[in-house]
Amino acid sequence: MASDTKKRIQTVARELFAEKGVQKTSLQDIADRLGITKPALYYHFSSREDLVRSIVQPLIDDGEAFLHEQEARADIEPRSLLEGYFDFHLKHREEIILVLTELTTLAELGLIDVVLAWRARLAELLFGPEPTLAEATRAVIALGGLQDCTIQFPHVPADELREASVDAAYGALRL
Known part of the structure; x- marks a missing residue:
């Protein structure tokens, strides 16, 4: 087959x-x-690029679906958004590790721009259409930190890691 x-x-x-x-x-x-x-x-x-893209495409598709779901909400609950973002990264931990270890290849495929655009869209959801520099940097730290925690602590039980990571990210946002 x-x-x-x-x-x-x-x-x-x-x-x-x-x-x-x-x-x-x-x-x-x-x-x-x-x-x-x-x-x-x-x-x-x-090609190898076609193969790499096929491996990371589910990550991209799920990321876009998550963002569309958040953008369709009438009101954003920041903690819920962070929990969903954490869950997304935990689900795609393997692909994210590939993305992080192969930044050059993935930049050539345009995937880094996709991730940066996601973070900008999420910052707007958290802080409004024109976040200040301080708000945008807090969003980058919170969102990037959530992603990093799913990789940094692979042996911590998912529920425990989710709670600690979301609490830390929420604190970084200072909402």
Whole structure:
């Protein structure tokens, strides 16, 4: 089944990207580990960039869905927004680690701009359409800190980490 093969390719690619990095992992490396030919891999992914994008696309799609959901609300409850943002990052911890370790590759794919735009949109939800510099920096610290906590403390139980992280982010916002 094609989707099973795609998933196997993505799984092996993630493993190799973690071991060697995206730039040092060739499609031939991935094909060799899978025991398939390079043309068979090309059938599913036209390039390494296409493969990387397929791995991070669920992160982007879920991030956009989260933002649209927040933007559709009549009123924003900051703690709820922070909890949802934490949950989103915890769910996508593996992809976020890839994003952070491969910033150059992901910048070339335009994904860093997407993340920066998300944070700007969230700052507007928290502080209004034209946040001051002080408000915008507090939002960056709060939102970036939430993301970082999901990576920094992988062995802490999720509920405990969520509570501590959201409390800290809420404090950083000084609402």
